[in-house]
Amino acid sequence: MTDGTQKPDSARPTGKRQLSGASTISTASVEAKRAQQRREEDSSEGPGGGVVSFLPEVVQEVRKVVWPTGREMVTYTLVVFAFLIFLTALVWGVDQLVTLGVDAVLT
Template identity: 40%
Template sequence: MSEDREQDKGENRDEESRPSSAAARRGRRASGRSSARKSAGGESKDATAPKGRPTPSRDGRGERVSPFRKIGRFLREVVAELRKVIWPTRKQLLTYTAVVLVFVSIMVAFIAGLDLLFAQGVLQLFGN
């Protein structure tokens, strides 16, 4: 059999198994959901069934913590995070600093040139 005929057969099978209308697609999705629910929990869940006991509320009023303890905890967490940082070597630091300074000086020269150009243009256009 040629490849074209095999592809045509494959397309026909897909078209037969695919729903042709929006209502058929909704029905197919709904039937897929109900079977998934039944297999997962053993029983299908009803929308009107009670949910069980409510989640216990937390009023957030545990122990009172002094401001000094809060500051101490904050500083300990800062130190812990700074230990995770990968610090650059001296060579990397000097390289990155040189790159930034060269880039900034080029941008300053570019902006100054544009400023000078526009100032000359305004003077030529409106005169002294």
């Protein structure tokens, strides 16, 4: 433009992530990830990977589990028991009220 103003650059990023300098995802990285997934799918023996690979996969998944400590287990157990006692008392109380109501109606 001749009036001294510049035309906005259409290639300039406008989003917050681009302006702040945060990393963005490129087409090349997406294509590389898709190619890697295709290679992994091709190397498997179909759905589930087969019977032979089942146990090693189970062991691998069990190693990923974050097991609770003994103190956490005691806490969780006490919470479950307290909840069961509360629900049992609630159901018993509702049953008693319904029984009284039915007895009153029928007698």
